[in-house]
Amino acid sequence: MSNKPKKGIPRLLELAGEKRTLLVWSGISSTASVFLMLVPYVSVYFVMAELLKHASDISAVDAAFIIRWAVWGAAGMALGYVLMYIGGMCSHVAAFRILYGIRVKLSDHIGALPLGYFNKHATGKIKKVIEHDVEKIELFIAHQFPDLINTAVMIAAITVTMFSLDMWLALACVIPILIGFACQYSMMAGSKAQAGLKEYFDALENINASSIQYVRGMPSIKIFGQTVRSFRKFYDDMLRYRDFSVKYTDSFQNGYVSFKVMMLSLATFVLPVGLFFISGDPDHMAFAVTLMFFLVLAPGISTPIFKLGSFASTLTVIVEGVNRMDQIFQEQAIVEPESGQKPSAYDIGFREVSFSYGGEGGAEVLKGISFTAPQGQITALVGPSGSGKSTIAQLIPRFWDVQKGGITIGGTDIRDMRSNELMECLSFVFQDTFLFSDTLYNNILAGRPTAAKEEVYAAARAAQCHEFIERLPKGYDTLIGEGGVYLSGGEEQRVSVARAILKNSPILILDEATAYADPENEYQMQLALRELVKGKTVLIIAHRLTTICEADQIIVLKEGQIDDRGTHDELIARGGLYQKMWDAHTATACWEMDLRREEEALER
Numbered sequence: 001m002s003n004k005p006k007k008g009i010p011r012l013l014e015l016a017g018e019k020r021t022l023l024v025w026s027g028i029s030s031t032a033s034v035f036l037m038l039v040p041y042v043s044v045y046f047v048m049a050e051l052l053k054h055a056s057d058i059s060a061v062d063a064a065f066i067i068r069w070a071v072w073g074a075a076g077m078a079l080g081y082v083l084m085y086i087g088g089m090c091s092h093v094a095a096f097r098i099l100y101g102i103r104v105k106l107s108d109h110i111g112a113l114p115l116g117y118f119n120k121h122a123t124g125k126i127k128k129v130i131e132h133d134v135e136k137i138e139l140f141i142a143h144q145f146p147d148l149i150n151t152a153v154m155i156a157a158i159t160v161t162m163f164s165l166d167m168w169l170a171l172a173c174v175i176p177i178l179i180g181f182a183c184q185y186s187m188m189a190g191s192k193a194q195a196g197l198k199e200y201f202d203a204l205e206n207i208n209a210s211s212i213q214y215v216r217g218m219p220s221i222k223i224f225g226q227t228v229r230s231f232r233k234f235y236d237d238m239l240r241y242r243d244f245s246v247k248y249t250d251s252f253q254n255g256y257v258s259f260k261v262m263m264l265s266l267a268t269f270v271l272p273v274g275l276f277f278i279s280g281d282p283d284h285m286a287f288a289v290t291l292m293f294f295l296v297l298a299p300g301i302s303t304p305i306f307k308l309g310s311f312a313s314t315l316t317v318i319v320e321g322v323n324r325m326d327q328i329f330q331e332q333a334i335v336e337p338e339s340g341q342k343p344s345a346y347d348i349g350f351r352e353v354s355f356s357y358g359g360e361g362g363a364e365v366l367k368g369i370s371f372t373a374p375q376g377q378i379t380a381l382v383g384p385s386g387s388g389k390s391t392i393a394q395l396i397p398r399f400w401d402v403q404k405g406g407i408t409i410g411g412t413d414i415r416d417m418r419s420n421e422l423m424e425c426l427s428f429v430f431q432d433t434f435l436f437s438d439t440l441y442n443n444i445l446a447g448r449p450t451a452a453k454e455e456v457y458a459a460a461r462a463a464q465c466h467e468f469i470e471r472l473p474k475g476y477d478t479l480i481g482e483g484g485v486y487l488s489g490g491e492e493q494r495v496s497v498a499r500a501i502l503k504n505s506p507i508l509i510l511d512e513a514t515a516y517a518d519p520e521n522e523y524q525m526q527l528a529l530r531e532l533v534k535g536k537t538v539l540i541i542a543h544r545l546t547t548i549c550e551a552d553q554i555i556v557l558k559e560g561q562i563d564d565r566g567t568h569d570e571l572i573a574r575g576g577l578y579q580k581m582w583d584a585h586t587a588t589a590c591w592e593m594d595l596r597r598e599e600e601a602l603e604r
């Protein structure tokens, strides 16, 4: 058996899993309903035949026979509708269950991906796949699947009937249909069309991603008096989508027109063939009746065929949507060890770590980094912008896995720890704090969902946010974000410190934690952090060197390598890069002081 990965509809059915059974029932009900719907036509045929047989003496008509067929016809139609309804119900239930199943699978998989994946991929793209592409599947399974079966069975039944009546007339009908299909298929299924569809999906994803950026970047756009036109990315993506859609639709013109012309002129092909054969048939009358039947049936078959054509275009969209889902499923999830090891201590060790964002062979942003952040001590990372400080911090929670060397916690390689155990050891306070659209209380509680009320308040007090929370009209029940209040950058950071205090993990990583702090806020933040770092292994990244000069160890980075290390005094004494940074920092502080003095003088 081949293990080739499935694509398109077979892949969709594979994703549907055991919910396929409902789809099978939907298919069976729809097929049965088609045949039952044909019963009234059969009954009309027999009733007509009986009436014609006794046209000269109508009293000889078998009334019971006619009533029987009338009842059969009505029953067939009624049962046909019931089965059609059951088929529709089954497909709807199956669709929503499949949708739910696929979304859960996608969410589970996304949850298992390394955090770096979310930096690399725009949220708009992921959102489009989970919402838009999965939703299209519902449309297909719930509505079009039973219709598709109906249409296919009807076309098959009509074709069989045609061939059983007359092969030549049937061929005169079927050959133009096949040519019409070939014209359309060559346009829609060719490699150019497939590439076009991919490009169409890319354009749609780009619009999704850049529209989110546009909305998020609205304050900057407004402040700088710009318009949508000046937000080039969104504007360009919209233009690209418009131009591409017009070009893409145009490319189907010839194929679709040829297909439609063929379908609507089937009688033009049937009539000459019929006239050719009628003269050679001894039973002219019977052949004439058959020819009449074909001339009536030919336009009738075009309706289900048009329907089938529209399904073909939906199918290509579904297939591309399933491909997009598979691209997410193919993303390598974090490799979890069978049985995770627990660290016995909480020092962090970097051993000859080299890392490139581009994977193996890419440009290295960290080159052979080795250091130990001892347990219970504060280690600071400093260095010019782009030297790799944030990358080091993000490698510890496995945003990405290192390509060379290894990172350990208490001597245990982080790749040998289960992710939940690794995360339990760590707390983060990032520069950009993320608060959920929820109450302030729940935002702090997120640090340890099992914490008691008093513990949440204690954490808020320690993080210097209790006072400002109490001042809000609804206190801890105040909603944050949409429909609620917005906090200042410094307040948000202190809430995230409260969250970290509540989590009380043995290792703490602070990335630019005082970035938003004004003098008042910075003082509050320092008080909050002092509480937070007590007895923890702390790795801190800060541009304000004054905040880290007390650190037990300072590691100076330059272009992805360790340039120097030591305490503040040792590094100053050595007079290297750190001393230059310190001089620059103190010069800026003096400059700020001078400005303040000038302002004060002016005020006086």
Ligand SMILES: Nc1ncnc2c1ncn2[C@@H]1O[C@H](COP(=O)(O)OP(=O)(O)OP(=O)(O)O)[C@@H](O)[C@H]1O
Pocket (backbone or CB within 6 Å): 119, 120, 357, 365, 383, 384, 385, 386, 387, 388, 389, 390, 391, 392
């Ligand atoms: N997601 C990413 N993909 C590719 N390259 C990245 C990514 N993040 C950072 N880099 C690159 O890696 C290098 C190190 O970046 P990093 O953010 O670690 O530096 P940093 O010292 O923290 O800088 P800063 O002080 O400005 O925040 C930079 O050259 C940066 O351009």
